[in-house]
Amino acid sequence: MLLPIFLPLFNFLSLAIFGRFIGKTGAIYITLYNMLLLVFLNVKLLYFIWQFNTTYYITIKSWIRVLTLEVNWEFILDPLAVTMLVMVSMISIVVHVYSFSYMKNDPHFIRFISYLSLFTFFMFILVTASNFVQLFLGWEGVGICSYLLINFWFTRVQANKAAIKALLMNRVGDIGFLIGTVLTFALFQTLDFTVLTHLAIEKVIEQPYWLITEHFSLLYIDVICFFFFIGVIGKSAQLGLHTWLPAAMEGPTPVSALIHAATMVTAGIFLLIRCSFLFEISTNIRTLIIIVGAVTALVSALTAIFLYDIKKIIAYSTCSQLGYMAVACGFSQYSLGLFHLINHAFFKALLFLTAGAIIHSFNNEQDIRKLSGIATRMPLIHCAILIGNIAIMGLPFLSGFYSKDLIIEITYLQGFDIAQSFNLNFIFSIILVATVCTGVYSLRLYYYLFLRQGCVHSSTLLGPGPTQPFFIQLSLVFLMLGSIFSGYLLSDIFSTTMDFYTFGMNAENDNNSTFLENEFLPWYIKLAPLFCNLLVLFIFILFITWYQNGIIPQFTQVLVAHLSAENRAQFEKRYWFGSFYTTITYKFNTRFGGLIQLFQNNFYFNEVYNYLAFLNFNYYYHNIFINFDKGVLEFFGPVGLSRLYYWVTTHSVVVYKRSLTSQLIFIYNTILVYFYILEYFFM
Template sequence: MGSLPLYLLPLFPLLGFALLICLPRLFPGKSGGLLGCAAVLASFVVAVMRYLGQTDAPDHEVLWSWLPNMALNANLAVGFYLDQLSALMSLIITGIGFLIHVYSLSYMGHDKQFTRFFAFLNFFVAMMLILVLADSYPLMFVGWEGVGMASYLLIGFWFSGRNSEASDRELREASDREGVANSNAARKAFIMNRIGDLGFMFGMFLIYKLYGTLVIPELAERAESVRVAQAAIELTCLFLLVGAVGKSGQLPLTTWLPDAMAGPTPVSALIHAATMVTAGVYLISRSHFLYDLAPGASTWVAWVGGLTALYGALSALNQHDIKKILAYSTVSQLGYMFMAVGLHAYSAGVFHLLTHAFFKALLFLAAGAVIHALHEEQDVRAMGGMRKFMPFTHIVSLMGVLAISGIPIWSGFFSKDAILAAAFGSNPALYVIGLGVAFLTAFYMGRWYFLVWQGEYRGHVHHPHDADTTMKVPLGILAALATLGGLLNIPAFLGGGHAFDTYLGRAIPLHGHEIAVSTELLLTAFAVLAGVGGLVWAFLEHRARSLANGPLGLLSTQALYLDTIYNGLFSAPSRGISYGLDMVDRSVEGSLGAVARNSAAPGGLFTRWQSGFVRAYAVSMLLGTALILGYWALKTIGGGA
C-alpha cells in the first residue's frame, strides 16, 4: 500500500488549481467546488495509504535534477521525503483541508467567485504539502513562498467587498470600505511574512556555508559528524527562528495573524488550524538536529513562544469580533507549540499542533455557521442565546471550548498537559507563564461561549437557522476528533503508552525529563484547576453582566496597543517619507515639465513646415528661391551704385 508515489500528494490539488483557474467555464454551478473537494480527498487517500504502508525507515523519492552543478556546486534535486513527521503533517493538511473544502461548498455557495475560491484553496493545500514533503530547504522554501502567496489571495479574496454591486448606495459604500480593509489585511500578511522569509534565506545560506548541503537527510547526518563554530550554528538557528516567527505569527511579527480573519471563514480555519501558521513549528521540528546543537537559540524559541502565548491570551480577553477572539487564541496556542519545541519537547509541540488543528478548525467553522445564520454579523455583543436556534452547532462549539480549555477527557487536556510538564522540568518560569495562559485561555473561551450561546438573544435576524447538512458533517467529525484525539497519546502515569510519542520518536528524538508520578499528578491537577477556574470565572462574569469590564478591558481590546506602536514607529514614518518623496517627485516633474515645454516650443514652430504635403514643400522652395534671388539682386544693385 505504500507504493503510491509521493508526488501524487501535491499533484492532485495542483491539477485542481490549474483546471479551476484556467478553465473556469468548464465548471458551472458548484461543479468547481466538487472538483476542488475531490482533488484534496484524493491526496488524503494517498496520505492514508502511505501512512498505512509506512516502515521505520523514511522514504526519499527524487524526481529530477533541479540545480545540477550550478551556483551551489551541488546536485540539488526536486525530491520528497516522508518520515513520521511529514506523514503526520500530510494527514493533517489533507484531512482537515478536505473537511474545510466540504464545509465551503455551502458557506461559499452563493459567492460569485465560487470557482476561483476553490482554485485558491487547492493551491494553498498543494503548496503546504510541498513545504512539508520537501527533501531540501530550497524546495521547502518554494512551498513556503507558495503558502504566503495563497494566504495573500485568500485573505484579500473579498478585495472589493461582498456587496460591491449592490444597488443601495450606503450598502455599496460599506462594501467598498470592507474591500479596502480586506486588501490591507492581505498586504499586511504578505509584507510581514517577507521579513520572516529574509531570515529563512539567511539561515539557508549559513547552513550551506557550514555543512556544504541543503538536502535535509544529508544535513541530518553531517550535523552529527561535522564540527562547526558554536556561534555560527547559534546564528543559523536564530535566522531560521526569524522565518518561523513570521510564518507562525509570533512576537514581534504577530500582528498580521489576527487580521487574517478578514478572509472568508473557511480561509480562517485553513490558515489558523491546518496549514500556514503551523509551518514555523514544522520548520523548527524538522531542523531539530540543528537546534539540538544550539541551546542558546532554543532558549530564544522557548521564550518567544511563552511571551507570545501570554500576549495572545491577554489580547483575546476582551475582543468583540467572534473570529478575532479565536484569531488571538491561535496566536497564544502557537506560542505553546513554540515553547515546547524550544524546550526540545518536539513531540509535545507537534501533538498540540495536531489537537489544535482539530479544535481550532471546529471553533472557526462553528463561528462561520453563526455568522452565516446572522447574515454576516460578527459582534458577539449582538448575539446571545444562539443555542435555541442552532442546537447542533451549539453542542459542537461546546466540545471545542472544552478541548481548548484543557478539560479532561478532551484533546487539549492531554497535549497542553504534556507541554506544561516539559516546561516544569526545563524552565519553571515558563511553566508559570504556561499555567497562567491556561487559566486565561479558559476564561476568554468561556466568555466567547457565554456571549454567543447563553443568555438572551440580542441579534437582529428574526429566526437564525442552524447549519445545513453540508456544514454539519465536517463540524461533527471535527467535534469527535477534538473530543477523542487526545487518546492518541495517553501518558504512562494515566495508564497509557505514549503511542503518539512512540510513533513520532522514530523521526524526532524525544528529550524527556524524569518526573515522579506524584509530581505529574500534581501538575495535572494544577492544569485542570486552571481550566476549570477560567471557565467558572467566565460564568460568574457572565452572570454579573460584566464580561466587558475590568482593569484589562481597554488594554485587551486594543491588543496591548502593539499595532498602534508599530504604526507610530514604522508605518506612519514610512507613509510620511513616501508622501514627501511624492511631493518632491511632483515638484521636480513640474519643473522639468516646464523646461521641456519651453525647449519644445521652438521645435513646434518648425514642425509645422513638416506637413508631408508636396505642394507645401514646393511653395517653400519657391519662396526660398525668391528670397535668395531678391537678396542677390539687392546686393548687385547696391554694389553697382
C-alpha cells in the same frame, strides 16, 4: 507515491481551465472526488511509513547546479512529512466540503475552491521538501495563496488592507528564512536536510564562534537559527509579527479555518521540527524560542478576553496555542509540539467553521454582544462550540488535554538552566496564567453566545431555528469527533517515540530523558492545569447559578448604593439597573479603563508599527527622495542630460547659421574632443 502531493494541483488546474464549462455542480463533484482520493492515499501512505518505520526519497530531476550548490527536485516521505500530509489533507477536505454550502451563492465560487486546492498543494510542497530551497518555494506559495484568499472579496477595502498587511509582515519572516538559508549553505556547503542532519548529529564540522565574551558565547549556528526563528515568528504569528493573523479574518470563514488550523500558521512550527538538528546545537536560540512562545501564549490569551469579534477571539486563541507549540519545541520536545499541532488543527477548525455558521445565520454579524439565545435554536452549533471550548481549555478527556497538559509539565520539569545562563522556572508560571486566560475567554465566548439573555438583536436570526446545510453539518460532526478522540488515539504514539520525528536528534540530548520523568512529578504539579481550569469553571458556574436565582441582582443593588448620586444617575441612564455583569463591567471600566483599552488594542502593536515603520521611515524616505532622487540623480541624470542636450543643440544652431569657416572650426574641435575621449578611456 507523488500522486497525493500533486492531486491538489490537478484539481486547481481542472477548475481554473474547465470551471466555466462544468459549472458549480461539476466543480463540487470533481473536487469531492479528488479530495476523498487524496485523504485515502495519504492515510495509506502514513500506514505504510509507520508500519515499516522507513523513509522514501523521490528525486525527479536536478534543478540548480552552481559550483558546489546542487539542488534537486526531491521529495522526502518520512514520518514527519506523511503525518503532516494526513493532517493537512483531512482539514483541507473538511474546509472544501464546508465551502460547498457556505460559498454556494458566491459568484466566484469556482475560483474560491481552486484557491483552496492551490493552497493545499503548496503546503504539501512545503512539508515534503528535502532541501531548504524547495521548502522555501512552498513557504512562499502558501504566502501568495493566503493573499489571494484573504483578499478574495476584493471589493472590500478592509480585505485589501488585511491581505497586504499579511503579505508584508510575512515578508519580514521570509527575509529571515532566506538569510538563514544562505548562512546555512555558507557553513555546511549543502542545503539537503539529510546531509545536514548527519553533519549536525556527528558534529563533523567544528562550529566556529561568532562572538565570545566572558559570560556569553555565540556560535555561528546561533546566528543561523536566529534568522530561521525570525521566519517562524512571521509565519506562525509569534509576538512581534502576530498582528497580521487577526487582520486575516477579513477573508471568508473557510479561509480562516484553513490558514489558522492546518496550513500557514503551522508552517513555522513545522520548520522548527524539520530543523531540529540545527536548533539542538543552539541552546541560546532555544531559550529565546521558549521565552517568545510563552509570552505569546500569555499576551494573546489576555487580548482575546477583551475582544468582541468572534473570529478575532478565535484568531488570538490560535496565536496563544502556537505559543504552546513553540515552547514545546524550545524544550526539545518536538514530537510533543507536533502532537499539539495535530490536536489544535481539529478543535480550532471546529471553532472557526462553527463561528462561520453562526455568522451566516445572523446576517454576517460578528459582534458576540449581538449574538445570544441560540442554544435551543441551533443545537448542533451549541454542541460544536462546547466541545471546541472544552478541548482548547484542556479539560479531560478531550484532545487538548493529552497534549496541552504534557507541555505544561515539561515546562516545569525542564525549566532549569537550559542555556547555562538563564533560569526558566518562570515559564511554568506564565503558561499556567495563560491556561487560566484560555479558560476565561473560552467560557466568556460560550456565555455570550448561549447563556446571555436580553439581546434585542436575536431577531436578526434567519427563521425560528435554521437547519444547517448537509455539508456544513457533516464537516462539524467530523471535526467534533476529531476534537474528542484525536488526543486519546495518538497519545501513545507521540508521547513515547520522542525521536521518531527528528531523525534521532533527541537521542543524544539529555532533555529527552526528562520526558519520562514527568510521570514522577508531584501530584500538585501534574494537576495544576486541571485545577486552574476547574477554578475558572467553578467561578463561571457559580456566577450563572447565582444570577439565575436572583442572588447577584440583589448584590448589585448594594454595589450601586455606594455610588455617588451623579454616578448613580449616569449608571441608571446608560445601563440596565440590576444587571450584575453590567455593574461589574462599569466599575471595572471606571478604574481600569486604560488597561482594558491596552488589551483591546492589542498592546498598541499596530500603532507602534505605524510610528516606526511608516512615520519615521516615511520622513527619511521623503528626505532621500527630495535630496537624492529629485536632486542628485536628476541633476546628473535625465534632467541634467536634457538640459545639456538643449544647450548643445541651441549653440549648434547658432554656429551653423554663421559662415562656412566657423562651421569648419566647430566640426574640427568636435572631432578633437571625440578623439581625446577615445584615447583617454580605451587606449
